[in-house]
Structure formats: structure tokens, C-alpha cells
Amino acid sequence: MTGTRAPAYPMPSARRSLRLVQRNAMAYRHAWIAILSGFFEPVFYLGAVGFGVGQFIDSIPYRGAEISYASFMAPGMLAASVLNGALFDGFFGPFFKLNWMKTYEGILTTPVNLSDIVVGEIMWAVMRGTIYAAGFLSVMIALGLVHSAWAVLGLPAVMLSGAALASGAMILTAVTKEISSLEKVMTLVVFPLFLFSGTFYPIYLYPDWLRPIVQLTPLYHSASLLRGLTTGVVDASLLWHVLYLGSMFVICIAVTIRLMRRRFTD
Amino acid sequence: MPDDGVLIHAAGLIKRFGDFVAVDGIDFEVRRGEAFGFLGPNGAGKTSTMRMIGCTSAPTDGLLSVIDMDTVAESTQIKSRIGVVPQIDNLDIELSVRENLEMYARYFDISRFEAAERIDELLEFVQLAEKAKDRVESLSGGMKRRLVIARALVNRPELLLLDEPTTGLDPQARHLVWDRLYRLKQRGVTLVITTHYMDEAEQLCDRLVVMDKAEIVAEGSPRELIVGYCTRDVVELRLSDANRERLKGSVDGLVERVEWLPDRVLLYTETGEATLAAIQDGGIHTETALVRRSSLEDVFLLLTGRTLVE
Numbered sequence: 001m002t003g004t005r006a007p008a009y010p011m012p013s014a015r016r017s018l019r020l021v022q023r024n025a026m027a028y029r030h031a032w033i034a035i036l037s038g039f040f041e042p043v044f045y046l047g048a049v050g051f052g053v054g055q056f057i058d059s060i061p062y063r064g065a066e067i068s069y070a071s072f073m074a075p076g077m078l079a080a081s082v083l084n085g086a087l088f089d090g091f092f093g094p095f096f097k098l099n100w101m102k103t104y105e106g107i108l109t110t111p112v113n114l115s116d117i118v119v120g121e122i123m124w125a126v127m128r129g130t131i132y133a134a135g136f137l138s139v140m141i142a143l144g145l146v147h148s149a150w151a152v153l154g155l156p157a158v159m160l161s162g163a164a165l166a167s168g169a170m171i172l173t174a175v176t177k178e179i180s181s182l183e184k185v186m187t188l189v190v191f192p193l194f195l196f197s198g199t200f201y202p203i204y205l206y207p208d209w210l211r212p213i214v215q216l217t218p219l220y221h222s223a224s225l226l227r228g229l230t231t232g233v234v235d236a237s238l239l240w241h242v243l244y245l246g247s248m249f250v251i252c253i254a255v256t257i258r259l260m261r262r263r264f265t266d
Numbered sequence: 267m268p269d270d271g272v273l274i275h276a277a278g279l280i281k282r283f284g285d286f287v288a289v290d291g292i293d294f295e296v297r298r299g300e301a302f303g304f305l306g307p308n309g310a311g312k313t314s315t316m317r318m319i320g321c322t323s324a325p326t327d328g329l330l331s332v333i334d335m336d337t338v339a340e341s342t343q344i345k346s347r348i349g350v351v352p353q354i355d356n357l358d359i360e361l362s363v364r365e366n367l368e369m370y371a372r373y374f375d376i377s378r379f380e381a382a383e384r385i386d387e388l389l390e391f392v393q394l395a396e397k398a399k400d401r402v403e404s405l406s407g408g409m410k411r412r413l414v415i416a417r418a419l420v421n422r423p424e425l426l427l428l429d430e431p432t433t434g435l436d437p438q439a440r441h442l443v444w445d446r447l448y449r450l451k452q453r454g455v456t457l458v459i460t461t462h463y464m465d466e467a468e469q470l471c472d473r474l475v476v477m478d479k480a481e482i483v484a485e486g487s488p489r490e491l492i493v494g495y496c497t498r499d500v501v502e503l504r505l506s507d508a509n510r511e512r513l514k515g516s517v518d519g520l521v522e523r524v525e526w527l528p529d530r531v532l533l534y535t536e537t538g539e540a541t542l543a544a545i546q547d548g549g550i551h552t553e554t555a556l557v558r559r560s561s562l563e564d565v566f567l568l569l570t571g572r573t574l575v576e
Contacts, residue, residue, distance in 0.1 A: 010342050019372050026369060027360035102356035108322050109350035110373035110421075111342045265323070 009261065012115035019112055020120025021127065024093070038088070038128070039135050042081035046074055046139070049200065062202055063233045067147070074145045075230045076199030078136055078154075079223035082129050082161045087190060089125035090169030095176060098263070114264060115257045118170060122253065125166035126159050133158040140230065148232025157229055157242075161222035164245040167252030168218060174259035193219045221245055273298045273425055273456050274319060278328035281314045288314040290480035291328065298424075301447075301457040303467045303474030305562075307570050310477040312460040313353060316429050319458065320350045333424065346374060349418030353429040353460075355410045357402045363413060364389070364398040367420055374421040381420070388416040392446060408439030415446065425456045432466060444469055464563040478570040488562050495568055496560040497522050499538030503531045503545075504553040512550050520544060527572075534560070 028035055054069035062072055097103035104117055112120075137154055140146050172185060197203075197219035203211055214220050225241035228234050274296040281289040289311040296302040304312040317323035318330055321341035330337045332344045358366050364385060371381035389395040392412035397405065405413065411431065418426060431447065432440040447470060451457055461467055467474055468488045476484040476491070484491055501521075505513060513531065517524055521541055525532040535541045538557035546552065 015375075016373075019369075022372055023358070023361075023369050026365055027358070030360065101359050102354065103358050103360075105322075105352065106356040106358060106417075107373060109320055109345065109352070109418075110370065111346045111375070112373045113342065 009115065010113045012113070012119040012257075014119075016112045016116040017120035017123055020107075020117055021124045023107075024089075024121075024124045035128075038081070038085055038132050041084065042077040042132075042136050043139055045077045045080070046070070046143075050074055050077070060202070062227075062231065063235075065231065065233050067231055068145075070143070071145045071147065071231060072202070072227070073200060074140050074143075075227040076197075076223045078133060078140070078158070078226050078230075079161060079197075079219055080194050080199050081132055081136060082158055082222060083165050083190070083193065083219055085129035085132060086125055086162055086165035086169050089128055090121065090166035091172045091176075091185070092182065094121050094170065094173040095179075095182065098173060099177060099179075104264075108264070114260050118253065118257050118260055122163060122166045122170065125169075126162040129162035129166075130155060130159050133162075137230075146230050148230065148234070150229045150232055150234050154226060154229050157222075157225050160242065160245045160249070161218075161225070164248040164252070165218055165222070167249050167256060170256040171252055171259065174256050174263060193217055198223050218245065218248055271298050272296070273333060274302075274458070275331045276315075276329065279315070279318065279325055279330050280327040281311070281318060281323065282326045287480050289318070292475075292477075292480075292482045294475055294482065294485070296456065296458060298456055299451075299454055300472045301451050301459065301470050303471035304458070304460040304477055305462065305464075305467050305474050305566060306460075306477035307462060310570070311480040312477055313429055315477075316427055316458070316460055320348065320427050321345050322350075346421060347423060348425045348427060349421065349423035351411075351414050351418045351426065351428040351431055353433070355414050357410060357413060357417070359402045361402065362398070363394060363400050363402060363405070366402060366413065367417055370417050370420045376421065384420060384422075388419055391419075392416045393442070406439075408435050408442065411435060411439065411443060412446070415443070419450075423455065425458065426450065428457065428459045430460055430462070432461075432463065440466075464561060464566060468562050476566060476569050483569050484565070491565045492560055492562060495565045497534040498536045498560060499534075499541075500558055500560045500564060501533040501535060501538050501542050501545075502554075502556040502558070503533070504529065504555075505531060505550070506553065509550050509552070513545065516545075516548055516550070534564075 050070035050073045054073070057069040059066045060069050060072045104114075107117060108114065134155060137146070137151070176182070197214060197217050199219065203214050203220065206214060221241040221244045225238055225245070228238045272295050274294075276295070277293050278291050279289055279293070280287070280291050292315070304315060306312050314323065318325050318337060319332055321332070321337045321344050324338050333347055335344050337344060358369060361369060367385045367388060368381060371384065376384070389398055392415055394409060394412060394416065397409065402410065402413070415431070428447070432443050435443065444466070447457060457470065459466070459470055471488060473487050474485070474491070475482045484495065486494060510531065517533070521533045521535040523534040525534070533541060542555055542557055
């Protein structure tokens with residue numbers, strides 16, 4: 001009995017991960033106003049910028065097509081709302097549960113393990129994000145901003161985006177210990193992503209050196225994928241966005257589980 | 267294989283955090299149905315040991331089995347059969363009292379129907395039935411503690427781990443918790459308790475180990491420890507400086523052990539009354555004198571020292 005043995009960690013199970021979804025749903029019964037706010041935010045942006053500012057723009061050239069500004073901008077807002085939801089459910093919520101409320105410590109004494117918790121929180125984020133997105137897509141259809149039957153793939157695309165972005169947000173949860181970091185992340189990471197990822201205008205406006213950098217950000221891929229589907233400007237490039245988001249999901253969830261285990265062996 | 271009736275078996279158990287050794291090769295066995303205590307000052311390694319038993323922390327080395335299963339390889343199965351009352355209440359503050367128990371039942375895969383029945387029972391058991399719909403934040407410290415205990419019982423555990431179950435509670439709340447733990451023991455639930463309250467250990471534990479600096483320094487029933495490590499009586503004296511000096515000259519041979527504290531002198535002897543009479547007959551004036559039976563606290567201080575641990 002010498003040497004250090006490698007700890008064996010149980011794999012996540014869908015059944016146990018769903019317990020986290022149930023827990024969050026139970027907690028939200030007490031805070032249904034917070035649920036509604038997630039739906040209205042992108043609608044307000046669409047109204048103010050898409051239709052307000054859009055009045056002064058005739059149309060916008062996009063990948064060989066001419067589309068109205070609101071049609072261009074609406075899928076960008078859809079992607080941004082997925083990002084917001086992913087941050088809320090993948091970062092803020094888990095941050096408080098991990099550091100302040102010690103909710104996870106209580107759960108870890110039950111058969112539900114750390115990888116179940118990570119998977120469960122991401123499942124919850126994806127489910128909530130998808131419900132919002134369904135609402136927003138309905139608004140887009142009602143306003144005539146959906147131009148293609150490809151839009152039926154909008155919801156799966158939202159789910160993929162949500163899974164990728166929430167997994168990324170969970171990495172922030174695993175490495176953040178100070179509440180002040182939340183604000184830094186918002187101003188230095190989230191807000192620039194929201195404004196500059198091709199959400200409000202096409203990225204061909206950027207100089208050659210800047211464009212590849214923007215193309216590395218997840219929101220660019222999410223917005224471009226959704227825009228392709230709702231405008232009907234569909235080509236093989238959309239597969240690259242799918243590949244990017246899928247890889248991001250797989251890598252980030254694995255990294256999160258690893259980092260979270262480290263947090264709990266300190 | 268460990269003997270029948272052994273619920274927890276530890277051999278050469280070690281927990282290290284980097285260079286820091288929290289638990290340094292301890293051996294112990296807990297038998298089914300008994301109340302077993304870990305006594306020791308802060309930082310002695312009690313909580314680290316409890317977390318390893320509860321499968322939330324993996325041993326660095328050594329052997330640890332709970333209900334004949336390995337705490338690392340079979341943690342999920344073990345967790346489904348034990349209950350844990352942690353040192354710090356980690357109730358889910360976003361849920362109500364009843365929802366806390368409902369959700370815990372879900373974590374253990376207990377059906378909603380079965381859970382509803384058990385929760386009614388448990389809320390009665392810990393006297394929180396009227397608080398079922400309240401938010402957790404509105405509960406007093408004692409109520410939160412009882413809710414944590416109820417939560418740990420949702421899966422009808424064979425083994426209940428309690429890390430300092432009554433720290434921070436007022437005397438009424440402590441006695442209520444003790445009463446409930448005693449009832450659980452009578453129902454056959456094995457209890458493992460850490461504490462630094464001697465009265466708690468004497469009240470609850472059939473057998474205990476004293477831990478100090480990551481090691482086990484003594485083991486036995488409270489009675490065995492007192493008999494084994496201490497005299498029957500302790501005479502506590504307060505003396506003037508002059509009388510203190512006179513006592514120093516005459517006490518040798520009179521008692522088994524003397525402890526010179528700044529404010530008091532403690533004499534350890536089998537015959538407290540006779541010892542005190544002999545001292546007073548010898549012309550030493552005592553400001554105050556108290557003869558008492560020795561307690562677990564005397565053993566604890568003897569084994570772990572009087573130095574403050576911080």
C-alpha cells in the first residue's frame with residue numbers, strides 16, 4: 001500500500017443529470033419573473049435597433065443576397081440571447097451555488113456526482129435557452145423576418161449553440177472564486193462579444209487583420225449559423241459553424257469537469 | 267475480508283493535501299449499530315476522515331471500506347446507503363423546507379409517492395412539520411440543523427455521518443438533537459460522530475477514538491478511556507502563592523499526578539475527599555477546593571494538551 005492511487009471518478013448519467021434540471025425548475029417556481037425577462041430582452045433589442053435604426057437602412061448585402069436590416073439583425077439577437085442565457089445558467093447560477101450557497105456540496109453527498117452536476121447544469125441552460133429561442137423565432141415569423149424553410153433547423157442550431165456557450169461559461173464558473181470577476185467578465189468578454197461578433201453588422205466591414213480574430217469567437221459562429229438558416233442563404237460554410245460549436249461543446253465540457261474536480265479536492 | 271458486523275474498516279488510512287498531512291495512517295473499525303465518535307481538537311483530521319468515509323474525498327493511501335465496498339471504486343453505491351450531516355449547513359436556500367427534502371429524495375431516485383410519505387414522517391420526527399412551506403433562510407440555527415438531519419435520513423441510511431452535529435446550538439436545541447440521534451441509534455442506525463464537546467461524546471458514543479495531529483492517540487468507550495488514562499477523582503484547588511509553594515513541598519507521593527495551571531492546581535487521585543482532608547490537615551489553606559469525578563474532558567486535555575489550537 002504505497003504510492004498514490006489515481007482516484008476513479010464515476011461517469012455522468014442522464015438520469016442523475018436530470019435531477020439538476022428538476023432542482024433548477026423547482027427553484028424557479030419561486031422566481032418566474034426572472035424567467036419572463038429572458039424572453040423580452042432580445043425582443044426589445046429587435047424593436048429598438050432592428051426597426052428603429054433599421055428605418056434608415058434600405059437593405060444590407062449579405063453573402064450575395066440583399067436583405068432588410070431587421071432580417072439581418074434578428075438572428076444576431078437570437079444568438080445573443082442564447083449567449084445571455086448560457087451565461088446566466090452556466091456561469092452566474094452555478095457561481096452562486098458553488099461559492100455562496102454550497103448547493104453542490106450538499107448534492108455531492110448523494111449518488112449524484114460532480115460530472116452529473118456539470119452535465120445537468122448545461123442541460124438546464126440548453127432547455128431554458130431553447131424555450132426562449134422558440135418564443136423569439138415565433139416573433140420573427142410573425143414580423144416576416146424568416147425567409148426560408150431552413151429555419152426549422154433553427155431550434156437544433158440554438159440547442160447546439162446553447163450547449164457550446166453554456167459549457168464555455170461553466171469553465172468560467174470552475175475558475176472563478178471572486179464575485180468581482182463576474183463584472184470583469186461581463187464588461188471585458190461578454191459585452192464586446194455581443195457588440196462585435198457580427199451581431200449588428202456583417203464582419204466584412206472589418207479590416208483584414210481583425211476579421212480572422214472575430215471569426216474565432218463563438219458568438220460569430222452561432223450568429224452566422226442562425227442567420228444562414230433564417231435568411232435562407234445556406235451553403236457548405238454553415239457546416240464549419242456546426243463543427244466549431246460541436247467541438248467547443250465537447251472540449252469545454254471535458255475541461256469543466258476536470259477543473260471542477262480540482263476545485264473539490266482542494 | 268473484514269468480520270461480519272463491521273460497517274467501516276480503515277487500515278493505514280492517509281490523506282494528504284500537497285505537503286500537508288491531514289490524516290496520517292490511522293486504523294479503526296466501526297461495528298453495525300454502534301455510535302462511534304471521533305474526538306479531537308480543531309485540525310486533528312476528524313473532518314478529513316469523515317469526508318473520506320462519506321466518499322466525497324478520496325484517500326491518498328491506505329484501505330477504507332464502508333458496508334464492504336471500496337469508497338473510491340464504489341462511491342455511488344455507498345452514498346446511496348448512507349446519510350451525511352456536514353459541519354456547515356448546506357441546505358438549498360432557493361427551496362422551501364419541504365422542497366429541500368423532496369429534491370434530496372429525487373437525488374436518491376426515490377419515487378415521488380414514497381418520498382411524500384417519508385417526508386411527512388421526517389418533518390414530524392425533527393419537529394418541523396409547521397415549517398414545511400417556509401423558506402430555509404427564515405429558520406433558526408437549531409431548526410436548520412434538524413432539517414439537515416432530516417435530509418440525511420431521506421434515503422433511510424444504515425449509517426449516519428455527523429460532523430459536529432450540535433456546534434453553535436443553544437442547550438435546548440442541542441438536547442433535542444441528542445434525543446433524536448439517540449432514537450435513531452435505538453432503531454439500529456449506525457452513527458459516526460465528530461465532536462469536540464466531551465458531554466456530547468459521553469452522551470452519544472459507545473466507543474470513540476481521540477485524534478490529535480492527524481493520528482489516533484487513544485481508543486475505547488468513554489468509561490474505558492477515563493479509567494485507563496485518568497484517576498477516579500480530581501481535586502481542584504485555588505491557592506495563594508505562599509500556600510502554592512508549601513503544597514509543592516508536600517504533595518509528592520500524596521497523589522498520582524499534579525497539574526500546575528496559572529490559576530488552579532489539579533490533583534489526580536483515586537480518593538479525592540481523603541486527599542483534600544490530608545492537605546488541609548497539613549495546614550495548607552485553600553481559597554476554594556472542589557472534589558469531582560474525572561471526566562472525558564480530563565482525558566482529552568491529557569492526551570491533546572492544553573495549548574490552544576488555532
